[in-house]
Amino acid sequence: MRVLRVAGTSAVAAVPTLVLATLIVFFLQRLIPGDPAVAIAGEYATPDNLERIRVDLGLDQPLVMQYLSWIGNALTGDLGTSYQTGEPIAALVFDRLPLTLLLTLFALVVAIAIGLPAGVIAAQKVDTAFDRFLTTAATFGLAVPNFWLGMMLIVVFALGLGWFPGPGGVRLQDDPAQALHGLVLPALALGLVGGAEICRQVRSAMVENLSADYVRTHRAKGLPNRDIVWRHALKNSSLPFATIIGLQVSRLIGAAVVVEAVFGLSGLGSLAVEATNQRDYGVIQAVVFVAALIVLLTNLLVDISYRLLDPRIA
Amino acid sequence: MTTSVPLLSLESVTVRFPIGRRRHVTAVDTVDLNLLEGETLGLIGESGSGKSTVARAAIGLAPVSGGTVRWRGDDVRSFSGQRRREFTEAVQMVFQDPHSALDPRRTIIQSVREPLDVMGRGRKSARQETAEKALSDVGLPRQMLGRYPHQLSGGQKQRANIARALVTDPQVLICDESVAALDVALQAEILNLLQDLKEKYELTVLFISHDLSVISHLADRIAVMYLGDIVEEAPTDAIVERPLHPYSEALLSAQPLVSHASRGTRITLEGDIPSPVSPPPGCRFNTRCPHAADECRETRPALVPVVPGHESACLRIEDLYPGSVRSEALR
């Protein structure tokens, strides 16, 4: 019951942000230089053709009507039709979405598996040479572009050692096992950098917690250090941790889009790149929109967990 | 008693601050206060009594939600343009914390000159000269001019604050706990400086403090504030000799060196000052007053003259201070 009520409160609180986000996506179309109809149909389109596109896109309607009809269609799952392939955009997007989501999830697991223990250990040894080394290494890790790390992994593990397939992945729907194998390197490329960031953030949250009074009390009671760190302090870092995860999902999806291009994976990223080359503005718009929806959904989950974890937030 | 128009006066001024949704705190509740030309008026009260808010309301830094602030008899809300500038110039304030009152990123001379710069008075060289003169009047050595606040001592910083308040050649100086942040030796130094400057600049002073020894040393008259209300107002000698309100009595008894009124018997007040968000009904002081009766919990006393020039807001004044009340004053 409490979960439902909390979820409801969080969902309502997220509505204004969602509405503004849809407005931003809608106004992306306005950034098309010159006449959108010309941009879509190409310079040699016939006037009839242009007129048809204008009517199709509702460009002859007032702006408010355009937005309302766009949002109304989007709510029913209709994201328009691709002007290049003639396919429904929603189908294109949902064909590519699972791979991107899976890659992001993999990367998140890698990032947490590396960043969480590293951050906790660094926090325990705060201000030692070891902590300093780890923090500097994490700062360097943060500075490495994901997609370049992906290239280096390909050079070493695919071209050099041959442990993993090189660029040009298999579609998830065709051969799941092979496709998953192909996701290992891109997930590592994303997760190593994400792990560096998680390490830094977990460290600072834990450092704060380990200097708190209750930790001193536990120590005074003679509780083993392992219990204090891994049970009490970590549990009390769960709120910042939820924030960190929320941020990471947003970062990883963005990075995944670029890393997909490196590995030739047919996810949302390559869809966006293809759409750009073909000036398929509707598809670009849809990719941006769906990416924002995923982040908003993650933020919603983070918000709900916040409200459930922290008794002070009702 | 002359009935000349007060220089600065507050007429049933109320100040409310919003806190959260549709709730607010009444920091100052229908307060009347007159500042007469040439005098030093001391405003005393505990922290949270609203005394600083009174000062802020007087110069327009706090929102006046009820009542009127008057300058030489005229409503300050009606001022605009030239008149507003004159008022701003005429009433200046010295803040409590000498350190945080100076912008850390500006040099002392920049800060002191700023009121003149803002008002755009005269040429720049003339402003610089006025600012330098004010700084020398407060006894700040010339080499301090180009320094930043963190390079000065607390006493030097407060001198700079005073110089900034004097640079417009004001008629009224409001000192809001202006020595509270300083140690005792420095307090005396700054208080003496203020007295010298009062003569030199022919100032009228509103001095706000929680410290009776400071106030009684400087003030010609004292007003006592409690929880947004003025509970007693009288000439300094009268109030120190014979306070006519239980709260003032308690304040005085805590300062045996100042007071001769209740030697030996120190009145200790129970508990803390109540929250101004939900003040007690009736007399605001009833929750801590040793003499509170039933009527004190219901009726709100008004500030009335007890003796000419001596006003008190106590319902039980005739029981508690027999013989002190002159019937003609009450009428």
Next chain:
Amino acid sequence: MSVITTHVKARTPRRRAGRLAVWTSYAILGAVLVVVLFAGLLAPYSPTEQALDRILLPMSTAHPLGTDDLGRDVLSRMLHGTRVSVLAASLAVAIAVVAGLPVGILAGWRGGLVDLFVMRLVDSVMSFPAIVLAIGITATMGPNITNAMIAVGIVLSPAIIRLARAQVMAIKSETYIEAAASFGAAGLRRMIVPHVVPNIIQPILVQVAVLMGFALIAEASLSFLQLGVQPPDASWGAVLSRSYVFLDQAPLQIFVPGIAIAATVFAFNIIGDEVQRLLDPKRK
């Protein structure tokens, strides 16, 4: 006693490691600056001149980093690319600051409905993965480096808005602000510029260092996707993009641009941390 010795032991190496990273970072940024200023003098060849008889050469004294698939000298392309990448990232950060600082100050200073609206807008811009939104904006406006950096500037501006707003809210109730208001200081010229901006700017400068790192990676990403720098121009991302196509023939050529990006971003982050440490009032 033991407490004291461990304390001393713990301190010394930490300082040394920290100082090493800081000095290395100054050196990296100094070198980058020199290259940005004198790329034309330092580069042995033109960055765009093709020599189809010398394609994909390995490292040699004539071509220290080899040549690419069109026979262009990779070192020269890297040096010119450094200028392009750094200037592009600076443009993006400048846009973020110029757009973000006034909005953040306005929201923090005014509060109320203005603040509510601005923060909602910031939240919703931040709900887009930064790179995805930048891709969307660039792809729609037309792929070139200027549009790409405008897009990156837009997606970075919320960070500046948030920080500026928080800083303004923190200093708004300071007594020196109230004191200035008491003698009539108000508005942009008498309050915001002389009192507010100087007192909030330091943390913003720290943020600028961090954002420079982000913008460099964003430039590389967008140019790699061919949304940023267009051929034949060079930038770190463009060099990476080109050499990636011939990964199997000249795998070492992807190494140099990646290291250049990582080292520069690292240096910006370390210097950001260092400036923050120096500005920390608790240090004194």
